Amino acid sequence: MSKKDNLNAPIFKKDLFKDRVLCVASKHKKEKVFSPILLHPLKLKAIEVSLIDTDKFGTFSGETERTVSPLEALRLKCKEALKNTNHSLVIASEGSFGAHPSYPFLQADDELILLWDKEHDLEIWAREVSPNTNFNARMINKLEEAMDFAKEVKFPSHHLIIKDKKVKPTLLQKGIDSWTKLREISTTLLSKEGQFYIETDMRACYNPSRMDVISVASQKLFEKLQSLCPNCQCPGFGLTQTKKGLRCEQCHTPTNLTLVAIHSCLKCTHAKEVMYPLNIKVADPLYCDVCNP
Ligand SMILES: [Zn+2]
Ligand SMILES: [Zn+2]
Structure with a gap:
């Protein structure tokens, strides 16, 4: 196709994101990953966290099921984040965990990241699927089992969640970040219930492995933003x-x-x-x- 096909195409200006504020739709410190990759390279004015309640679109620990696709969840988060601001640029990311699409014996972290430029009606996304995840869960019957599980999943740099039962728990303890806390809660639950359910905390700020994968996805997004259409200079040509x-x-x-x-x-x-x-x-x-x- 030649340039003549598109005489009426909008011509995007150079440095489309220059001097604009990028909102981050996250309450889990993802701005720490986005800032070094996007702030200066895109000549942004600032990166601003929009503290929306992202939990209502689904939680990893199962209190709220995500009922829409990851991309749809991202669109909802982005829209919500801009609602009470004068800004028109927003970023959000969404992780899904489970069997790796190419190596089903491995667990994978599937990170989707979306940048929405409301002003130019532009949606650009990037994805990274990585086996670099500690995603795991187990029923525990003995204290040693809990300790072994914790060692396997990079505790305590990566936090844990404990529930009294896997489905519809009445007790859900987040923020387990020390061996003392883990031992205390485990001992109490074992003497009371005889068993409990333990799982990795997948919220980005409590899971450095996940932050690393989000960082790779952000780098991919940055490369897409740098790729301009030869005809209209719109970012995201790919x-x-x-x-x-x-x-x-x-x-x-x-x-x-x-x-x-x-x-x-x-x-x-x-x-x-x-x-x-x-x-x-x-x-x-x-x-x-x-x-x-
Ligand atoms: Zn042949
Ligand atoms: Zn174009």
Whole structure:
């Protein structure tokens, strides 16, 4: 597609975020990660925490189930964060935990991060899926089991949560951050109930591993913001689609490997095809349905 396709496309000014305030929709100290990556590099005026109650969109410890998709939850958080301000730029992140999509035997932290520029009606997101997580939970019957679990999940730098039972608990103790506290609560619950449920606290400020993954996602977001559409200069120009068909080295039949990557603009119709995005021009016959049926 050529520039002529888009004569009426809006032309975005250089340094779109310069001298603006970026609101952070979080009460779990995520601004600590966003600031070094975004504040000066984007020439922002300030980063301001918007202390909204993000818990109402879902909690990790199960008091409130998240009923919408992670992206939808992010949109709701962003909207809420701007509600009582004069600002028009906001960022939020949302973590999901469970089996890794490519290695189901590993646990993964799936972090989605969204920047919403209300003024320019622009939504740019980035995602990082990482096996770097301590996400775990267990039923405990003996004090030693609780101590072993704590050692496995990087306690006490990473905090723990204890419940009297897994589902619909009547007791939920957050903020367990020392061996003394852990031993006290465990001993009391074991003598009263005979067992209890222990889990990792996944709130960002109590989980340094999670902060690291959010940091990688933020870096990815920054790179997307730096990628401008060659036609209208809108940030967020990037990969939107791939086409398979890389030919087999031996018999030249198209395989399922990627042949073309398509990069598109979020605002105008400009798109660019990149041939051989994997930097290989022929497919190994191993991936060929004819040579290796
Ligand atoms: Zn072949
Ligand atoms: Zn464009």
